[in-house]
Amino acid sequence: MQDHNLYTALRAAFPADLDDVAVETDTGLRYSWRDLDRGSAMLANLLASLELPEGTRIAVQADKCVESLMLYLAVLRAGHVYLPLNTAYQAAELEYFIGNAEPGVVVCTGKNFPWVSKLAFKQGVRYVFSLNDDRTGTLLERASHFGDQHTPVERGEDDLAAILYTSGTTGRSKGAMLTHGNMLSNARTLKDYWDWRPGDVLIHALPIFHVHGLFVAIHGALLNGSRMLWMGKFDAKQVIEWLPRATVFMGVPTLYVRLLAEPGLTREQCAHMRLFISGSAPLLIDTFNEFRRRTGHTILERYGMSETIMLTSNPCRPEDGERIGGTVGRPLPGVGVRVVDGKTGRELPAGEIGDIQVRGPNVFKGYWRMPEKTAEEFTADGWFKTGDVGHFDERGYLTIVGRSKDLIISGGYNVYPAEVEGYLNETEGVAESAVVGVPHPDFGEAVIAIVVPKPGAALDEAALIAGLKGRIANYKVPKRVFVVPELPRNAMGKVQKNLLRQERQGLFVGG
Known part of the structure; x- marks a missing residue:
């Protein structure tokens, strides 16, 4: 069969000089293209040594670091299936993902290893490794004993490359299955449509556990043989300092709001930049206009999903x-x-x-x-x-x-009301709840909850919020909780969430 392994295509695009810098981090580390090739080969050889069945899921909940990127490339090379998990997920969420995906390997941070490994072993996972953002952990220790040459496993375009969990409005999360063909076709389309050029340099300021940061940004840079300026966590001042050395920046609307709050964001500082891209959440028109006024650049907004990668885009080339x-x-x-x-x-x-x-x-x-x-x-x-x-x-x-499914997008992350409501409704004293999103100047939308107490129960907002914090990712936790005697319903008994949203439209924004 013709080999459609995504890694093979990415590797073919590496520059001729493998000793050139591929990734430069905000901590001053520099990784060459040869480092990416050798590091991912050693990790792929480690995975091969475990004699996992073909297409094994490799679940990863680790901090953003270049070694995490190497691990992603290694999973592709080895012909297995990459399963990135948001670093904010708590035990109940992780237990579900591990139970549902049945990974053969779980990789987590060293600090979470005690509870993650216990949870994973209990569910039949054979191998759990740790990986930290300071280049330590059992994964790298084990991989250091393996050779740095590895022939990528041949894959068909319909073979699975990654699973991304994306919740529905009812029930638990669903695992969207993306193939090597899905991802390579989209990466090639975007390389052309966004006019990637020789010499382009990407500022990578996004997390690498979802489509935007892991696939759109990384595949774009690798497929173009472009250097990445890499930050573990977004820092507006650092981005602005790097702008004269870069040409492409990808962000969610929240990051653009943060950049506009910095006086250092000027036309002069952006003079070398070619393209600013925004996605993962709606970009407010005020942010769009203010960014153009301040920098002289018009943000390119596009639309995609976990299930489809990128679907639409504003034009890149003026023509x-x-x-x-x-x-x-x-x-x-x-x-x-x-x-x-x-x-x-x-x-x-x-x-x-x-x-x-x-x-x-x-x-x-x-x-x-x-x-x-x-x-x-x-x-x-x-x-x-x-x-x-x-x-x-x-x-x-x-x-x-x-969104017909009542999805809330807060700071670029998807929040599904039904999931948060499920946790609230399990709380002592809560009869029922409704979770909605309302406009927020920084996050685009903020999560809020309206709860009805059981007869005789006294509910406290701070206690309800605190109770959720240890159970679900922070971005899903409501910013405010309102206790009301009843929820508005239509004739069919369905909660009228549109009324709840309208009532609290101005909670975080004027007007």
Whole structure:
């Protein structure tokens, strides 16, 4: 068969001089292209030595570091399936992911090793390693005993490369299965569409446990043989200091808000930059306009999902059109996007709002071990139902107006109300709850909860918030909790979340 291993394609794009710098970190470390090749080879050889079944899931909940990047590349090389987990996930969440994905290997930080390993071994995981952001941990210790040459395992384009967990509005998280073909086709499309050029340098300031930072940013830089300026955690002052040495920056809207808060963000400082890209959450038009005024650069906003990687993008090259704030641009080459009437399935003309459906080589294989759910999410003619609602304009630009699944996007992270409500409803004294998102100047949307106490129970906001903090990731914890005697319902008994949102629209923003 023809080899479609994503790593092989990325490796073929490395520059001729392997001793050139590939990654430079905010701690002053420099890694060459040869380091990436050798380091990922040693880790791939370690994985091979474990004699894992083909396509084993390798679950990783580790801090952002270049060694984590090498581990991702090693999993691709070894022909296994990479399963990145948000570093904010707590024990209950991790227990579910490990139970559902049944990984053969779990990698976690040294400080979490005692409880993660206990949880993993209990669920039948054979190997648990630690990996820290200071180049220590049992994973690297073990890998150091292996050779630095490794021939990548051949993979077909339909073979699984990664699973990303993405919650639904009901039930627990679903594992979106992405293939080598899905990811390589999207990376190649973006390399061309975003006009990656020789000499481009990427500031990598995003986490590497979701599509934006792990796939869009890293694949883009590697496939172009571009240097990355790498920061463990976003630091606005550091980004601004690096701007004269870079050409491309990718961020979520929250990062752009943070940059605009710094007086050092000026036209002069951005003069060497070629492209600023925003995604993962809606970019407020105020942020879009203010950034252009301050820097002379127009942010390119695009749209993607865990299940599909990138779908649409505002134009990069001037000859392809202008970048229009409030839109996510046009469908990428080779990607189909349509807006349909949710009831009839009829495709809608420009200006009419409906359900967004997509298809293309980038669209995922389905949900892990959920054939019924997978079938449900695709139309009879093979289009994926995104759950987003929007409309095209007469120029073919897509605007997303909301999410049919009540998704909240806070600081670029997805929060699914049903999950948070589940934890709240288990709390002593809580009869029921409703979780909604309201506008927030920094996070785009803030999570808030409205709870109804059981008869005779006295609920305390601070105690409810504190109770959630140890159980779920911090970005999912409501910023405010309101205790009310009852929730508004329609004639069918369904909670009217739109009313709850409207009532508290101005909680964090004026007006």
